Amino acid sequence: MIPAHELAEIEELAGSPHDCPVTADTVAGWLGTTAPRINTLAREGRIPRRPDKLFDLRPAVRAYVADLKVSKGNSALANNPELNAEKIRLARATAEKLETANLKAKGELAPLADVEKAWAGVLRDVRAALLALPSRAASRLGHLTPHDVATIDREVRAVLEELASHE
Incomplete structure (x- = not known):
């Protein structure tokens, strides 16, 4: 998540008279990601892009933050503690199975x-x-x-x- 002071800074810049279209590199710099990631999000319709392939900073940042909130809230693990517990149980069982196989391979475990x-x-x-x-x-x-x-x-x-x- 973006800290409140950074959001305030973004709001100030986005609302300033210098609010002009920016490139994917600029948006990526503000959001701490990469230009290819910004372009992917735009292709997927998760961040708005202008017809000239540039971005308005304020809507792009807001869409990105909203997308993060949706992604976090829609996580299958976040919404289903039983599934989370089952995945943990499965991971432990798999680790135990591998450990047993390794002990057998080393000759340290016998039937x-x-x-x-x-x-x-x-x-x-x-x-x-x-x-x-x-x-x-x-x-x-x-x-x-x-x-x-x-x-x-x-x-x-x-x-x-x-x-x-x-x-």
């Missing part, structure tokens, strides 16, 4: 089924090693009686049962 399968294999190996512990201990420690080996076996199985009951 849950693959992780579960790998951990199941590790846990099977740990269980097998623990169940083999009593017989390994018996072969290395010759002084253990069959009763001692059976006690160690029961304790290992009790620990495995206890771990299995925790989910």
Whole structure:
């Protein structure tokens, strides 16, 4: 938006005796845009242009300001907060999807089924090693009686049962 002091300056100049037709460059300079943009707005009928292809400064500035107000007020996002929220949600979902794809590409993210399968294999190996512990201990420690080996076996199985009951 154009500040009030600049609008007052424009009004003063536009109403002065020097109010004569100006080029698109002059209008663009006053409005802080480019001559091609001014010509486009004129072709679209959003800024009035004289038959000699020049502009009257006051009507051109007023039309430009009015066009800005209409453009701002007619924004689909400005008039529809639900659409705005949906666009934000969609942008976040798209960003999350891209982030996930990047993590997969780097090998930093694996499918849950693959992780579960790998951990199941590790846990099977740990269980097998623990169940083999009593017989390994018996072969290395010759002084253990069959009763001692059976006690160690029961304790290992009790620990495995206890771990299995925790989910």
